[in-house]
Amino acid sequence: MVSRVIPVDPFDLVVFGGTGDLAKRKILPGLYIRFLAGQMPAESRIIGAARAELTDEGFRALVAAALSEFVAKDKQDAAVITQFLGRLHYVAIDATGEGGWPQLASLMRTGVVRAFYFSVAPTLFGDLAERLHAHDIADEHSRIVVEKPFGRDLASARALNAVLAEHFHESQIYRIDHYLGKETVQNLMAVRFANILFEPLWNAQYVDHVQITVAETVGVNGRGAYYDKSGAMRDMVQNHMMQLLCLIAMEPPYKFDPDAVRDEKLKVIRALEPVPAEDIVRGQYRGAGRKDGPEAASYLEDCGNPQSRTESYLALKVRVANWRWQGTSFYLRTGKKLRARTSEIAIIFKEAPHSIFGEDEGWKANVLAIRLQPNEGMNLTVMIKEPGPGGMRLTEVPLDMSFAEALGEEGMDIPDAYERLIMDVIRGNQTLFMRGDEVEAAWAWTDPIIEGWEARGDKPRGYDPGSSGPEDALMLLHRDGRRWREIRE
Ligand code: NAD
Numbered sequence: 001m002v003s004r005v006i007p008v009d010p011f012d013l014v015v016f017g018g019t020g021d022l023a024k025r026k027i028l029p030g031l032y033i034r035f036l037a038g039q040m041p042a043e044s045r046i047i048g049a050a051r052a053e054l055t056d057e058g059f060r061a062l063v064a065a066a067l068s069e070f071v072a073k074d075k076q077d078a079a080v081i082t083q084f085l086g087r088l089h090y091v092a093i094d095a096t097g098e099g100g101w102p103q104l105a106s107l108m109r110t111g112v113v114r115a116f117y118f119s120v121a122p123t124l125f126g127d128l129a130e131r132l133h134a135h136d137i138a139d140e141h142s143r144i145v146v147e148k149p150f151g152r153d154l155a156s157a158r159a160l161n162a163v164l165a166e167h168f169h170e171s172q173i174y175r176i177d178h179y180l181g182k183e184t185v186q187n188l189m190a191v192r193f194a195n196i197l198f199e200p201l202w203n204a205q206y207v208d209h210v211q212i213t214v215a216e217t218v219g220v221n222g223r224g225a226y227y228d229k230s231g232a233m234r235d236m237v238q239n240h241m242m243q244l245l246c247l248i249a250m251e252p253p254y255k256f257d258p259d260a261v262r263d264e265k266l267k268v269i270r271a272l273e274p275v276p277a278e279d280i281v282r283g284q285y286r287g288a289g290r291k292d293g294p295e296a297a298s299y300l301e302d303c304g305n306p307q308s309r310t311e312s313y314l315a316l317k318v319r320v321a322n323w324r325w326q327g328t329s330f331y332l333r334t335g336k337k338l339r340a341r342t343s344e345i346a347i348i349f350k351e352a353p354h355s356i357f358g359e360d361e362g363w364k365a366n367v368l369a370i371r372l373q374p375n376e377g378m379n380l381t382v383m384i385k386e387p388g389p390g391g392m393r394l395t396e397v398p399l400d401m402s403f404a405e406a407l408g409e410e411g412m413d414i415p416d417a418y419e420r421l422i423m424d425v426i427r428g429n430q431t432l433f434m435r436g437d438e439v440e441a442a443w444a445w446t447d448p449i450i451e452g453w454e455a456r457g458d459k460p461r462g463y464d465p466g467s468s469g470p471e472d473a474l475m476l477l478h479r480d481g482r483r484w485r486e487i488r489e
Contacts, residue, residue: 008426010041010112017119018048024066030419035084049093059090095124101135114142126163133167145174154443161436179240180432181417184376204328211331211346215338215487224303232314236334238446258430269441273319282460283313283470285337311460312336315473337465340489343372377402
């Protein structure tokens, strides 16, 4: 099964911060792959705009090096790379001053889609928006793409929204959450809304609880000082995990349309209950007990702040106060330096109301697990009879659907989240981007939780690297008679 490639309209994409880490690792390689796939029309151009004084040639050399580092070797086609590099231009620009703007204005063409990717610090968003207008570079058809973090609390998110709204309409603003660009995440919507099997069971009557896990094996690496200002709540829960929760909990939108989908997500966020202190577990990874390398460093050493109370692990019990989910717990956990790298959503269904096979025959609840990484796929556990002559004993087997196996290698040649999302910007499709009111509602729920632990002076619990997180996180479920699914690849 080969995935279809639908070419987009010709475009000029200006990447502010085009020499930065994100541009080199994700944006430019993503664009190259779409070019290779035939999705980016040949007359499209990418214009790097950043502080460094570079010529077009200098920028092309920088991008060539980035492609050779960050594009899979089997996708590196020398002839196509040369053509792609020919589509690149560069303008040295100062977001906060006047330098470079007239040159950028003179480069822009009419009759093509104009998109502006703000891959710079959010403090520069206002300056960029203002100058794009002052120099008549953006018009009412132009689009802007903004990166995370979108604020660090409700007040700063509102301020960012206000600054962008001065020059751009909401329909022109694309707030990226790359989790929404993941194939499996979109599949979650397909599974829920294109199949009749699950919907009748998708509620508090049949779902016992939901677990969402995003586990990493790495620590904060070189980003310790930056990470220490955010922590797991701001870095992962308020945005990515919130989006996953919305896609599980939302009502069916009346159609697959950007505002219809986002309206339903917003209703979920607004229905989230405040989280009491006893339903929150925060942790910081300990050192590995070896002093022979960076692997051994504790969170406090990694972030360079021995007094830090920032969490590198967070587990929460969350409730959605509406008819569908009354009484259902959504357990969220995320952390660094955990046992395995995995992202998974698990819907744990209730037990059958009566077991005709007796209590001890191996009966368990059905679980629908959706793996985002690694090995994207879905797995539904069902009970069958244990083979053999040993009587009517039950055993659990997975109805396993690995996307790689089901769709074949070519079917799995699916775009990376950034590739997909950038093409959606050019198409003008905002379904997989966060709307301003969604982001504000998410912060409105998040702020009191953070303020609560700050006011209480809560200290994160220590946990061992390579473990499943702090002991207290186990208790969060044990006390409800449940247990976390194993963290494994
Ligand atoms: P970076 O520091 O590597 O690059 C910053 C870029 O901005 C450079 O190209 C620099 O020239 C440009 N720049 C800085 N000041 C400027 C100015 N005054 N005028 C014009 N250009 C200026 O940063 P990055 O890691 O690429 O991150 C960019 C944005 O993406 C940030 O908002 C970051 O939070 C976000 N982000 C990054 C990652 C990542 O993995 N790197 C992931 C998610 C989000």
